[in-house]
Amino acid sequence: MEYKDYYRILGVDRNASLEEIKRAYRRLARQFHPDVNPGDKVAEERFKEINEAYQVLSDPQKRRQYDVLGRGWHQWQRSAASGGFEDFARRWFGQAGPGVQFVDLDDLFGRGSLADLLEAFFNIGQPRARTTYRRARRGKDMEVAVELTLEEAYHGATRRVRRGDGRVITAKIPPGARTGSRIRLSGQGEPGRGGGPPGDLYLRITVKPHPIFRQEGDDLWRDLDLDLYTAVLGGEVAVETLDGPVRLKIPPGTSSGKTFRLRGKGMPRPGRPDRRGNLYVVARVQVPSRLSAREWELFEELARLQGRAAS
Incomplete structure (x- = not known):
């Protein structure tokens, strides 16, 4: 497996503190997150590398192993997962045949470094002892x-x-x-x-469904009841939006079904709350079901005028 420089991937120094590593991870994770880069395979692979690097460098024990083993890190990972330390040892320290002993690691690396690490993880010095390791598995979503x-x-x-x-x-x-x-x-x-x-x-x-508004993507729709007089003569009415009421001008001669567009009064766009869809207002002209005697006379007068104009 190709060696991966986790420090380079996160853009931090090899002596970086845990807090510096966390800050670098958060910044890069936001930049290359799949939700921010939908369909971008390069960003997706970069995000996986960033997570892999952080999983190792944020764990003091794993980081120590990685720092000491260097390019042998991935080989150790495979050997640890399969319980095959002998193969790992042969690759990195040579074959130990009859009468041959490994050199004292303390002399090479000093007490408290690689010797301690290998002894802790592989039970060096305990004949026939063999440690088994569980393969790391990601938790379920x-x-x-x-x-x-x-x-x-x-x-x-x-x-x-x-x-x-x-x-x-x-x-x-x-x-x-x-x-x-x-x-x-x-x-x-x-x-x-x-x-x-x-x-x-x-x-x-x-x-949940709303009693007034209907959502269609980024846009909202709603009906607006208009009295006959406003529809005929025009005027200004208050229209309730999810941001509060706004004033809407109604031109004379407005009929049922006429649609008015209120720009930017629709739903915020996912990931871009500063941009919003539109609110569409559909006029519904209400014809009075009851008329006073005077209103009746006036409508009859209008009907006669309409008939005269038509003739």
Whole structure:
């Protein structure tokens, strides 16, 4: 397996502190996250490398092994997983035949370095002793169903959810969520096995129907009842949006079905809350079912004028 310089991958010095490693990881993980680079295979592979490097360098014990073994790190990983230390030793220290002993590692590396490491992990000095190692496995992903009101989907929300290890955390749901979307909480799924990383936790979103608004992608639709007089003569009416009321000018002669567009009053776009869809308002002209005597006379007068104009 090709040697990977985990320090170079994270862009940190070999003497970097754990906090410096964490900061570098968070910055790179955000930059190359698959959600930020959908369909980008190069970014996806880079993200995997970043995670692999962080899993080793953020663990003091694994980091020490990696620093000491260098290019033998991956060979040790394979040998440890299969319990085959003898093969590893032959590759790195030579074949020990009858009457041949390994050189004292303390003399070569000093007490407390490689000698301690190999003794701790491979039971050197214990004849016939053999250590078995479990292969590291990533934890399983989990999915939790989350139901939101349209207002919560518009403004963003939080939910208390249970992680794979049983702990309860507060998850942030960004503005613009819609039915069917999945939000990934990296590393919050089931714990890994044998030192493997945890899986991810996914929030599957469902937005409840709203009594006024209908959501279609980034856009919102709603009906607006207009009285006959405003529809005929024109005017200005208040229209309720998810951001509060706005004033809408109604031109004279507005008929049922006429659609008005309010730019930027729709849903926030996922990942771009500063950009929003539109709100479409459909006029529904309400014809009065009851008229006073005076109103009746006026409508009859209008009918006569209309008839005269038509003739």
